[in-house]
Amino acid sequence: MQIRQPVHSEHARTLDTEGLRRHFLVEELFRPDEITLTYSQIDRIIVGGVMPVAAPVSFAPELGRHTGTDFFLERRELGLINIGGAARVQVDEQQFDVGQHEALYIGKGARRVEFRSVDAARPAKLYFNCAPAHTAYPHRKVTLAEASPETLGAPETSNRRTIYKFLVPDVLPTCQLLMGMTRLEPGSLWNTMPCHTHDRRMEVYFYFDMNENAAVFHMLGEPTQTRHLVVRNEQAVISPSWSIHSGVGTQAYTFIWGMVGENQVFKDMDHVPMSALR
Ligand SMILES: O=C[C@H](O)[C@@H](O)CC(=O)C(=O)O
Numbered sequence: 601m602q603i604r605q606p607v608h609s610e611h612a613r614t615l616d617t618e619g620l621r622r623h624f625l626v627e628e629l630f631r632p633d634e635i636t637l638t639y640s641q642i643d644r645i646i647v648g649g650v651m652p653v654a655a656p657v658s659f660a661p662e663l664g665r666h667t668g669t670d671f672f673l674e675r676r677e678l679g680l681i682n683i684g685g686a687a688r689v690q691v692d693e694q695q696f697d698v699g700q701h702e703a704l705y706i707g708k709g710a711r712r713v714e715f716r717s718v719d720a721a722r723p724a725k726l727y728f729n730c731a732p733a734h735t736a737y738p739h740r741k742v743t744l745a746e747a748s749p750e751t752l753g754a755p756e757t758s759n760r761r762t763i764y765k766f767l768v769p770d771v772l773p774t775c776q777l778l779m780g781m782t783r784l785e786p787g788s789l790w791n792t793m794p795c796h797t798h799d800r801r802m803e804v805y806f807y808f809d810m811n812e813n814a815a816v817f818h819m820l821g822e823p824t825q826t827r828h829l830v831v832r833n834e835q836a837v838i839s840p841s842w843s844i845h846s847g848v849g850t851q852a853y854t855f856i857w858g859m860v861g862e863n864q865v866f867k868d869m870d871h872v873p874m875s876a877l878r
């Protein structure tokens with residue numbers, strides 16, 4: 601488990617490339633037959649990946665040492681989206697088949713959670729966000745079709761993209777977690793521009809569907825103090841409430857966004873006028 605402390609906007613202004621990467625970039629999410637975990641003290645979100653190949657991978661009771669509980673999800677909820685081959689997930693007595701680009705919500709209190717790939721030659725890659733929770737809502741799989749796709753942007757501004765909202769109140773109840781996926785159309789390179797902040801929630805972006813040489817220049821910082829991170833395939837960026845989160849790629853890509861914090865109103869954003877950006 602990697603721990604990331606919160607960063608104040610005044611501290612962020614002083615950071616060089618290495619410092620920005622150390623605090624905000626999650627460089628490796630998937631290792632065969634392992635679970636990776638990054639714990640941000642911002643809203644106590646845990647960002648991680650599971651890639652079962654040769655054997656099932658489970659949230660062993662020992663993981664509870666990171667949360668100070670008897671088991672990992674004793675007081676947490678978790679959302680995952682599969683970006684790899686078909687997965688089978690056992691959650692206590694229930695079993696879920698989670699295909700590519702499908703999501704699974706696991707409610708608070710799930711004790712036995714085990715992940716496996718249906719075909720070791722096409723391993724599942726389960727990207728997850730996990731947050732403190734106080735109520736046990738039912739576990740549920742959410743398909744792409746249930747995620748109310750919404751297409752935004754235009755080819756003229758290179759930001760034509762479809763937003764899939766998997767874990768939002770319209771689809772299912774969660775304590776605080778919101779999660780979805782945004783896919784750019786070929787030739788479109790910009791996400792989330794015009795950009796926004798949301799002082800009431802933090803957000804994590806996870807970029808994927810990129811080839812080895814591609815990069816996304818992810819924009820962060822206060823609107824008048826922008827910085828960038830060069831992000832590669834299957835890396836994630838932690839965005840504090842005061843930071844914009846937007847990116848431009850060397851080619852089209854897909855990303856998963858996840859938010860935790862004050863409310864669950866997707867449209868609760870502080871839009872930044874283009875003229876205000878520095
Ligand atoms: O707060 C909302 C999030 O930043 C994303 O949903 C934005 C996004 O997917 C996009 O504009 O492409």
Ligand SMILES: [Zn+2]
Binds near residue numbers: 796797803845
């Ligand atoms: Zn946002």
